[in-house]
Amino acid sequence: MDFLQVVGLRRSIRIFRSWQQVEREKIQRILEVVRHTTCPGNIQPWRAVVVERDKLSRQDREALLAMDNYQAAHVQAPVWIYWFADVDGSGAETFRQRVHELVDIGALPTFYGWTHEAIDAAIVRGEAAPEGMAAVQTLIHNLPREMAAMVARQETVGACAVATLAAVNEGVGTCLHMASTAEKVPALRALLKVPEGWDPIWVQLVGYPAEEMEAGGQRPRLPFETTYFEGTYGRPFPRDPKVVEDLKKEGLIREPMPKPGRFEELKHLARAFGFPL
Amino acid sequence: MNDIKSYATVQKWIANVDRYYHLSEDEWQGRLRILEDFCRAVDQDPDAMIAEALNDRAEKIDYMRRLRSFAKEQSASRHAAHDLENVVRSFFIHNGARVVTRPYAEG
Numbered sequence: 044m045d046f047l048q049v050v051g052l053r054r055s056i057r058i059f060r061s062w063q064q065v066e067r068e069k070i071q072r073i074l075e076v077v078r079h080t081t082c083p084g085n086i087q088p089w090r091a092v093v094v095e096r097d098k099l100s101r102q103d104r105e106a107l108l109a110m111d112n113y114q115a116a117h118v119q120a121p122v123w124i125y126w127f128a129d130v131d132g133s134g135a136e137t138f139r140q141r142v143h144e145l146v147d148i149g150a151l152p153t154f155y156g157w158t159h160e161a162i163d164a165a166i167v168r169g170e171a172a173p174e175g176m177a178a179v180q181t182l183i184h185n186l187p188r189e190m191a192a193m194v195a196r197q198e199t200v201g202a203c204a205v206a207t208l209a210a211v212n213e214g215v216g217t218c219l220h221m222a223s224t225a226e227k228v229p230a231l232r233a234l235l236k237v238p239e240g241w242d243p244i245w246v247q248l249v250g251y252p253a254e255e256m257e258a259g260g261q262r263p264r265l266p267f268e269t270t271y272f273e274g275t276y277g278r279p280f281p282r283d284p285k286v287v288e289d290l291k292k293e294g295l296i297r298e299p300m301p302k303p304g305r306f307e308e309l310k311h312l313a314r315a316f317g318f319p320l
Numbered sequence: 321m322n323d324i325k326s327y328a329t330v331q332k333w334i335a336n337v338d339r340y341y342h343l344s345e346d347e348w349q350g351r352l353r354i355l356e357d358f359c360r361a362v363d364q365d366p367d368a369m370i371a372e373a374l375n376d377r378a379e380k381i382d383y384m385r386r387l388r389s390f391a392k393e394q395s396a397s398r399h400a401a402h403d404l405e406n407v408v409r410s411f412f413i414h415n416g417a418r419v420v421t422r423p424y425a426e427g
Contacts, residue, residue: 061423115421306340317399317424319406319413320341 048294049211054258056216058312059119059250064097069213070122070249076209080202084183085141085150088133088195089202089244092235094123103234110223110231111246115318117220120248125222125231126203128195131240135186138179139166151176192242199244206247216252219245253312260300324356327366329415336414354407361390366411373417380417384409399424 044052070093077089096104111117142151142162151157156176164170169184203219210217222243223231231243252258268279290296313320324330330352337343343351359366362383373380387408388401395401402424412419 113420115423118423306342310341317402317406317422319410319421320337320343 044212044214045294047290049208051261051295051297052256053207053211054216054256054262055218056248056250056252056254056258057116057218058252058254058316059116059121059216059248060253061119061121061250063121063251064095065122065215065249065251069210069215070124072213073124073206073209073249076212077202077206080205082198082201083194084138085145086133086137086194086198087141088129089199090127090129090237090241092125092127092237094125094235096121096123106230106234110227111220112224114220116218116248117246119253120218120250122249124206124247124249125235126199126206126244126247127237127241128192128199128244129238129241130188130192130195131238133191133195133198134188135166135183135191138183138186139163142166142179196242196244203245203247210247210249215249216254216256216258218248220248222246253316254308257297257302259305259308260298260302261296262300321356321359321365324352324359324366329366329370329411330355333411333414337410351407351410354404355411357394358387358390358408362386370412370415370417373412374415380412380419383412384419 074091074093077091078087080087080089082088094107099107107123108114108117117123139162142157143159145151146153146157146159146162154175156173161173161176162179165172165178165180166183169180172178172180207217207219222245228243232239232241267282271280272278273280287296310320312318325334334348355366359369362369364372369383373383387405391401391404395404406421409419409421413421
């Protein structure tokens, strides 16, 4: 699917065809896409556990659903991808190793100052990095665990955003939910047998939508002019109407919610599934 | 009990649902009859029932328990009982009383 179409069509799908399984190939393709997400130092802190709802024991299924307050979309979606941030795998040593690798493969040019020696001096000994390369001594040297955790979490959130686009590209519906309430995180880790150093970020629900793929239209967006600025805050980045028109034609900007018939659709779905209207 | 439509909670329910879904007059008549029958079965008027449910979680749970047996008595099938329960659940939800909602049972 065209990139702009994918972004334009992405919605948080909340009503799934609970009976329709998702092909494993599509799940793999989503995971493969996320492997190629951007992240600092190429540390790739995201991890995922794919859970097929119908392969769970009743006890485990109920436990996982309870962690998400039995949200109806979670109950319905046949595939649950639990995304974690590997905090222990995001410390200074990981940065050092991965940045060495980036130098060795030619991603970080030595002519900007990126050498093994400069990297080790900055990360291990806290010496100033030469101008031209990132001031990694201030970012990574003596990196406290809470900072590593923050980096791991924020980069995994970014990966999750890519994962939602990857799902749309596969023609399936998707939605990110809170994996667990804070007090149940240890239980979640235990149930999925993940290491202590993995922090749950989102559970990505995947399934075929019971609502139409547009799910009632595009969600309201904050005005362009109060979101984006030029030079300094307060001076809106000018929005060229021609670009907007082009993006409409290319499928990024679509009909806003609620599209005509949205509440009729919801009424029909509530009746079909047996939810109170 | 007074005219069912005279209660504030019933008026709020109708206004909330119709804000989005615009149910027909016939449909409302059916829903109001179910609510009225349930109120008689539990010997309580709609406003008092919601006040109790909002004030005391145990009361709310008890109403839902009584709703289940009421629906079972009134309905010829599990499916119909579920639909009937959903009418009263909707009344509770739109008046701010959080109740468990489930889809039709599978199988």
